[in-house]
Amino acid sequence: MPDESATMFPEVGKAVGAASFYTLTPVEKLQAHRYVLVNCLAVEKYLNEFRVITKRKLRSRTRSQSHIDSVVHREFSDWFKHKVTLGSSMHSNELQWLACGPNVQVSRYTSYNVNGFMFRTLSREEGLKTQNSGVYITSDTRSYTSKHDSNVAVGSVSYYEKLVDIIKLNYSGQFTVVLFRCIWANTTSGRGIKHDSLGHTVVNFSHPIHTGD
Template identity: 55%
Template sequence: MPENDIDIYLQPPVDELKQLWDRVEMYDANKKSTFKMFAALMWIISDFSGLENLSGWNMHSGGKSKDNMKTRKDLQYMGIRSELWPRDGGKYPSTVFTMSNAQKDIFLKTLQHVIFPDGYSSNIMRCVDLRQPMVHLIVHLVEEVKTSGPVHYRWMYPVERYLGRLKKYVRNRAQVEGSITEGYLSEEILTFCSRYLDDIETRMNRPMRVDDQPSGVIPDACETMFPKIGKAVGVATHFKLSQMEQHQAHRHVLANCEAVSEFIDSFRQKNKENATRSNKVAIKIDSIVHKEFVQWFKQEVPIESTEYSNEIKCLECRPRLQARRYRAYNVNGYKFRTMAKDEGMKFQNSGVYVSSNTRSYASMRDQKVAIGSVPYYGKIVDIIELNYNCRFSVVLFKCIWADTTTTRGIKQDHLGLTSVNFSRSIHTGDREDDEPYILASEAHLVYYVDDEVDKEWSDCSCEATRLV
C-alpha cells in the first residue's frame, strides 16, 4: 500500500484525466474515421479504508487529526476556502464541524439512544463507541451526499454484497468460475419458471416485508363505504368499550365518511341560519357540530326509514360496545405497534403522523373560515376494530397527541427539523370532546429521537419510508 505517498501513484491517472478533458483524438472503427473525445471522471467506487488514504479522513480520532497548520497552508496555496487560511501568530480558525468534548458526548449519546422503525436501519447503538468517536468522518457524509449524489454510484458496499452472494454459489473450489456460472444460471432459470407458478409462494409473489394486504375479505355492498384496509398482526383480544370511547370513535368515523359529508353540511347550514337570528359567531357553530351532530344524525336517519341505504342506517345505529383490540397493525406500507408493544424492543413503530384539515378563524367574532392543513404528531396507545352490526368494521388508532397548535408543543429550528413536546399532550380521551382516534388509513409512520439537552422535547422525522 502506498499509504501517505498515494499522491505519487495518483499523479499518472490525474494527468491522463486532464488530457481526456482537453480532448483526445480517437478512432471510430464503425465509421472508420477519427473524432475528438471529451471524458470526465464522475464517480469512483471504494471502501472506507481506501477512501481514508485517498481523502485524508480520520476514521478513529485517538486524539489525532489531519486538520493542522500544514493542511491550512495547502488550502492557502491552492487558493480555496479562504475562511480557513492561517491567521497571524500561527493560529487558524476552527472548522464548522469542530465540536467540544461536551458536544461530542451529546451527539454520540443521541446516536446511542436513537431507536428507528423496524427495517429502517440496523441497531446503530452497537456501532457507537463513546471512547473512540468518529465525528470527523460523520460530519463529512452529509456534505459528500450533497456533492456526489446517491451512495450506490460510488460506494463499494453494494458491489461487495453482491460478490458475497456470488461466493455462495461456489461448490467446487478447484473450479470457482464454473461454480459461480452454474449457480447463477440455475437461479435465473428457477426465477423464470417461478413466474408461471401461481399456487405456491415464490420470489415473484411472496409477501412484502410489511404485508398489509387484507385477508379473508368477503365482497359486500357496505365495503364500498369503508373498504377493508390493512392487516392485523397477531391475535385479537375482545373488550368492551366505555360509552365515552364508543362516542369518540363513532364521531370520528362519521366525520371522515364521505357518504355522511352531505349530512354534516346540512346540519352546519341549519345552525348558520339559527346563528344569524341569535347572533352566534361562526366558531361556536363548529363547536355545536362537534358536540351535537352524532345525536342529530341518529334522529335524521331513523332505522325504519326507507329513504336511506342500509349502509347509512348501519352508521346511525352506532358500533357495538364489544370491540376487538390488536397490538400491531400493517397499513399504508407501514408497520404500526402500540406503545406497550414497543416497550423494551429495539425498534420504534408507535409514532404516528397525520395531517388534518382544520377550520380556523382570525378572532371569536370572525365569520370567515380558513381551512388549512395542520400536522399532528402522536403515539399509538391502542388499536381497535369497531363492529357495525356485523355488516362492516372500521379499524382506528387511539393516540396521545402533542399540542401542535402552540409553540409550547411544537417548534422548528433553522434547519427545518421539527421537535414536539409530549409533556403537553392534547386529546388524551379523558373528556368527551377529545379526539384521540384516527382511522388506520390516515396514519403515516414517524419516529422520535429524544433531545439529550432538553429532555421534554423529541425530534421527529416523517421520512420513514415504506418498507418493501
C-alpha cells in the same frame, strides 16, 4: 351490485397478532362513532345540512364557527340517527346500520400493518429497541388554538401523535372500521414544536392536546 359498506370503508391494512376485546365507555363510543361519521363521504351531505340547521337555530345568538363545531360534536350523531332511521325507505341499509352506531364491545390490537408499515402501540413496544408508535399526518381541516378560540384556521394542518390503542368498531356485524387512538402533541405553540439547527422537527409530548375528555 357492489357492497356500499365496502365503498364507504375500504379495508386498509391488516392486524398483526391475535385480538383482545374491550368494552367502550359511553364517551369513547360517542367519540369513535363521531369520528367515523365526520370522515365518511356518504355522510357529508347530512353533515352540511346539519350545519345549516345549526346556523339558523343560532341566528339570535353567537354563530361563530367554533360554536357551530361544538354543537356538531355534541348533537350530530343523534340527529343523523333520527333522520336516517325515521326515513328508512329513503336511505340505504348501510347508512341505517351506520346511523345506529357501533357495538360497545370492540376488537383490540397492539400491532397493525398499513401500506407495508407496521405500527405498534406504546405498550407493545416497551423494552424493544425500535419504536413504531409515532404517527404523522397532514389534514385539510378547521382548527383552533383552544376550545375558547373563535378564530378558525382553515388549511393543511400537521399532526404528530403517539399510538396508544388500535380498535376495530363493529357495526352490528354489517361492516367494521379500524381506528388508531393517539396522544396528540400540542403543536399550536412554540413549546410544542420547533426545528433544530439541522432542520429536524422536534415535538414535545409533555403537554398533549385533545386528551380525550
